Amino acid sequence: MNKPIVELKNVYKKFNDTTILNNINLKLEAGQFYTLLGPSGSGKTTILRTIAGFNDVTSGEVLFQGKKINSIPPHQRNMNTVFQNYALFPNMNVYENVAFGLRIHKVPEAEIKQRVQEVLHLVQLDNYGDREISELSGGQQQRVAIARAVINQPKVLLLDEPLSALDAKLRKDMQYQLRSLQQRLGITFLFVTHDQEEALAMSDVIFVMNDGKILQQGSPVDIYDEPINHFVAHFIGESNIIPGKMISDFHVEFLGHTFECSDAGIPANESVEVVIRPEDLVIVPVDQGKIKVKVSTQLFRGDYYEIIAFDQQDNEWLIHSTKPTIDDSIIGLTFEPDDMHIMRYNEDEHNFNQRLESYEE
Amino acid sequence: MKKEFKFLYFAPYLLWLLLFVIAPVALIFYYSFFNVNHQFTLNNYITFFTSGTYLTMTANSVWFAFLITAMTLLISYPMAYFITKLKYRNLWILLVILPTWINLLLKAYAFIGLFSHNGLVNQIFNFFGIPAQQLLFTNTSFILVAAYIQIPFMVLPIYNSLLEINPSLVQASKDLGATSWQTFKKIIIPLSIPGIKSGVQIVFIPSLSLFMLSRLIGGNKIITLGTAVEEHFLTTMNWGMGSTIGVVLIISMFIVTILTHTSKKRRVAK
Ligand SMILES: Nc1ncnc2c1ncn2[C@@H]1O[C@H](COP(=O)(O)OP(=O)(O)OP(=O)(O)O)[C@@H](O)[C@H]1O
Ligand SMILES: [Mg+2]
Numbered sequence: 069m070n071k072p073i074v075e076l077k078n079v080y081k082k083f084n085d086t087t088i089l090n091n092i093n094l095k096l097e098a099g100q101f102y103t104l105l106g107p108s109g110s111g112k113t114t115i116l117r118t119i120a121g122f123n124d125v126t127s128g129e130v131l132f133q134g135k136k137i138n139s140i141p142p143h144q145r146n147m148n149t150v151f152q153n154y155a156l157f158p159n160m161n162v163y164e165n166v167a168f169g170l171r172i173h174k175v176p177e178a179e180i181k182q183r184v185q186e187v188l189h190l191v192q193l194d195n196y197g198d199r200e201i202s203e204l205s206g207g208q209q210q211r212v213a214i215a216r217a218v219i220n221q222p223k224v225l226l227l228d229e230p231l232s233a234l235d236a237k238l239r240k241d242m243q244y245q246l247r248s249l250q251q252r253l254g255i256t257f258l259f260v261t262h263d264q265e266e267a268l269a270m271s272d273v274i275f276v277m278n279d280g281k282i283l284q285q286g287s288p289v290d291i292y293d294e295p296i297n298h299f300v301a302h303f304i305g306e307s308n309i310i311p312g313k314m315i316s317d318f319h320v321e322f323l324g325h326t327f328e329c330s331d332a333g334i335p336a337n338e339s340v341e342v343v344i345r346p347e348d349l350v351i352v353p354v355d356q357g358k359i360k361v362k363v364s365t366q367l368f369r370g371d372y373y374e375i376i377a378f379d380q381q382d383n384e385w386l387i388h389s390t391k392p393t394i395d396d397s398i399i400g401l402t403f404e405p406d407d408m409h410i411m412r413y414n415e416d417e418h419n420f421n422q423r424l425e426s427y428e429e
Numbered sequence: 430m431k432k433e434f435k436f437l438y439f440a441p442y443l444l445w446l447l448l449f450v451i452a453p454v455a456l457i458f459y460y461s462f463f464n465v466n467h468q469f470t471l472n473n474y475i476t477f478f479t480s481g482t483y484l485t486m487t488a489n490s491v492w493f494a495f496l497i498t499a500m501t502l503l504i505s506y507p508m509a510y511f512i513t514k515l516k517y518r519n520l521w522i523l524l525v526i527l528p529t530w531i532n533l534l535l536k537a538y539a540f541i542g543l544f545s546h547n548g549l550v551n552q553i554f555n556f557f558g559i560p561a562q563q564l565l566f567t568n569t570s571f572i573l574v575a576a577y578i579q580i581p582f583m584v585l586p587i588y589n590s591l592l593e594i595n596p597s598l599v600q601a602s603k604d605l606g607a608t609s610w611q612t613f614k615k616i617i618i619p620l621s622i623p624g625i626k627s628g629v630q631i632v633f634i635p636s637l638s639l640f641m642l643s644r645l646i647g648g649n650k651i652i653t654l655g656t657a658v659e660e661h662f663l664t665t666m667n668w669g670m671g672s673t674i675g676v677v678l679i680i681s682m683f684i685v686t687i688l689t690h691t692s693k694k695r696r697v698a699k
Contacts (some may be wrong), residue, residue, distance in 0.1 A: 120604060122600055141602055141603070142600070142603045143604070143605075143606045143607055143608055144606075145605045147604075148604055148605065149600075149601070149604045151597050151600070151601055152595060152597075153595075155597040155598050155600065155601035155618060156601075157598060157601070157602075157615070158598075158620070159620055167600070168607075168615075169605040169606055172606045172607045172611060173606055174603060216601075216605065217604075217605075220605065220606060266688050275683040407659065
């Protein structure tokens with residue numbers, strides 16, 4: 069395992085008695101794309117500002133390449149930020165904005181010119197040097213902000229919801245561009261978003277946050293397939309979450325039946341929650357279904373139908389199907405043991421990971 | 430119907446403009462073309478631009494107005510900057526504005542008291558063993574008091590333009606490696622130029638004609654254009670010459686306004 073570039077150890081941040089960051093621990097390794105994902109107010113920006121040096125911590129350590137940097141001011145940290153509202157300097161044109169970091173570091177004029185051209189090319193704004201900031205579109209401003217931030221060749225780039233002001237199409241486009249930019253530059257990105265699709269599409273590792281805590285970290289696939297708890301399961305993608313009871317390893321009971329599942333390490337008879345993703349449910353004739361549900365409504369979503377149905381215990385079921393069904397009809401649903409994921413109440417990440425490791429090969 | 434209503438709405442303002450702005454300016458222009466005997470003449474202007482007295486007076490006025498403005502700016506900018514950093518900045522800015530509610534004459538007399546031979550300042554000097562100084566009726570005291578009186582008018586626009594600067598710009602600058610001082614030079618000062626410009630406009634013009642202060646505090650040693658206007662209207666009764674100086678002041682006001690006008694020009698990358 070590589071040595072981490074940035075590390076937060078037991079970081080707490082309090083503003084007048086309210087805890088904003090609650091024991092944050094994270095490690096960022098070189099060249100990876102990390103995402104902080106969480107709802108508004110969960111502390112994402114605060115973490116970014118802590119790493120950039122704009123916030124001091126109430127307790128805990130901020131490390132950069134193994135050295136404690138708690139008291140190093142922002143301008144001496146080898147990291148750069150793309151701000152939530154871009155924060156481009158209105159008194160300078162595009163060229164001067166991008167050149168700012170080099171001017172500060174007294175780089176010779178000829179080199180400045182060459183490097184500005186390079187990064188403007190990188191963000192596909194080759195001939196925009198003379199433009200005023202007010203003459204740029206949102207997407208162009210965003211790219212200037214990125215160019216300005218990467219010109220100092222930082223080890224870590226911090227991006228605070230850089231795409232949130234863009235329309236849906238441009239946003240998708242920029243997701244690809246950002247991801248490929250990160251791969252070309254090979255520097256560590258810490259990207260903040262509250263859009264779970266964006267996080268899933270772009271990241272190597274996602275940190276899911278809520279209320280100043282990191283609830284779970286892992287690859288997009290891990291987090292999507294094996295959410296640690298109700299909050300994460302709900303926040304990442306859509307899911308059906310049904311209360312159940314563990315019978316024994318690899319057996320769980322819900323809706324009055326016992327099903328084979330792929331989870332273990334949970335004491336028998338413990339109450340649990342069962343997660344099944346809507347796209348893993350297959351509609352079959354009633355007699356072939358593992359469970360029966362009554363269709364309530366269905367919506368055409370373009371590439372699939374979104375069907376809402378209810379079982380006999382009034383649990384809501386969300387089903388994604390390529391074919392429509394009939395409203396108010398009773399249908400059968402089937403799923404594989406692998407499609408189910410069992411969550412214990414109040415399990416912390418450490419125990420969760422250990423349990424998963426104990427029975428997964 | 431709607432149009433008439435709109436006119437009614439603006440009527441008081443138009444009337445006000447007409448009575449108190451346009452009419453006086455027109456009258457000043459008009460009087461400036463007459464001599465003491467109420468005969469039409471261009472001589473007032475000829476005198477003004479050929480006589481050494483008036484030109485020296487103009488140069489003096491401009492020079493002192495410049496010194497007063499520079500002094501005011503030098504004190505006001507840091508003051509405005511630090512007030513934006515304070516927790517109760519609204520209260521502090523109110524305290525800065527407060528002296529403008531007091532009559533100019535009262536403030537002038539207060540300074541006479543402070544600066545006089547037995548005034549507070551000289552008493553403090555005595556306390557430290559410094560002999561009493563002639564403070565009143567010097568150019569320095571004139572500039573200091575004028576600057577003191579103008580400070581609120583300079584602080585306010587600068588304060589407002591500083592408050593308008595998005596704090597994330599300052600953070601972005603530091604994030605890119607700039608120290609606080611570099612950020613101040615490269616970001617904060619350039620972005621507060623509009624406030625500096627309007628402050629200079631507001632302070633420079635009245636400083637050209639501070640006749641009351643130049644008399645009471647400056648001891649009438651420096652005859653500025655303002656003093657000359659007062660003399661012509663009240664003492665020599667040469668309204669024509671007084672108006673001519675007034676016209677010159679009005680025109681220089683326009684020149685200053687045009688010079689400090691923010692022109693949005695495009696910068697070209699090097
Ligand atoms: N200077 C401050 N003083 C007091 N509370 C603050 C301060 N800055 C942030 N907070 C609080 O800290 C919490 C986390 O804020 P933060 O900006 O980190 O959220 P976020 O996850 O970035 O949210 P968003 O997605 O809306 O940007 C919020 O409840 C906010 O009100
Ligand atoms: Mg935020």
